[in-house]
Amino acid sequence: MTITQAAAAVALSVALSATVAGASAQAADAPKTEKCYGVALAGKNDCKAGAGTSCAGTSVKDYQGNAWKAVKIGTCTSIKTPHGMGSLTPRG
Incomplete structure (x- = not known):
């Protein structure tokens, strides 16, 4: 060489x-994030929103309980929506 x-x-x-x-x-x-269910607007979820959906942008209604958005850890349950607070688990 x-x-x-x-x-x-x-x-x-x-x-x-x-x-x-x-x-x-x-x-x-x-920043570290966590999945927060029920806070995404229609078509603005980050990934899978239950049966019949594939991934990001497939939620069909605002604050869909089985659609999640990535949020900063520790903030999910303090996000208020017209349907209640954000949830760390899917809602029916």
């Missing part, structure tokens, strides 16, 4: 390490 090749290998290694470290730090800074 020549000096130029060795220098290039070291530079690549440093660049990859910095990228991985940056991604890890960014993930650690992201």
Whole structure:
């Protein structure tokens, strides 16, 4: 291996390490979330909303009890809707 090749290998290694470290730090800074049922507006849920739906944006009515939205941990049960408070479990 020549000096130029060795220098290039070291530079690549440093660049990859910095990228991985940056991604890890960014993930650690992201707020933790939990599923909160009954708070999403129609078509604004984050994922599966019960039988007959597949994923994000498939809830058919506002505050659908089996549709969830990702919210910051510890805030779900304090979210007030016209149908009551948010729930950590699906509602019928």
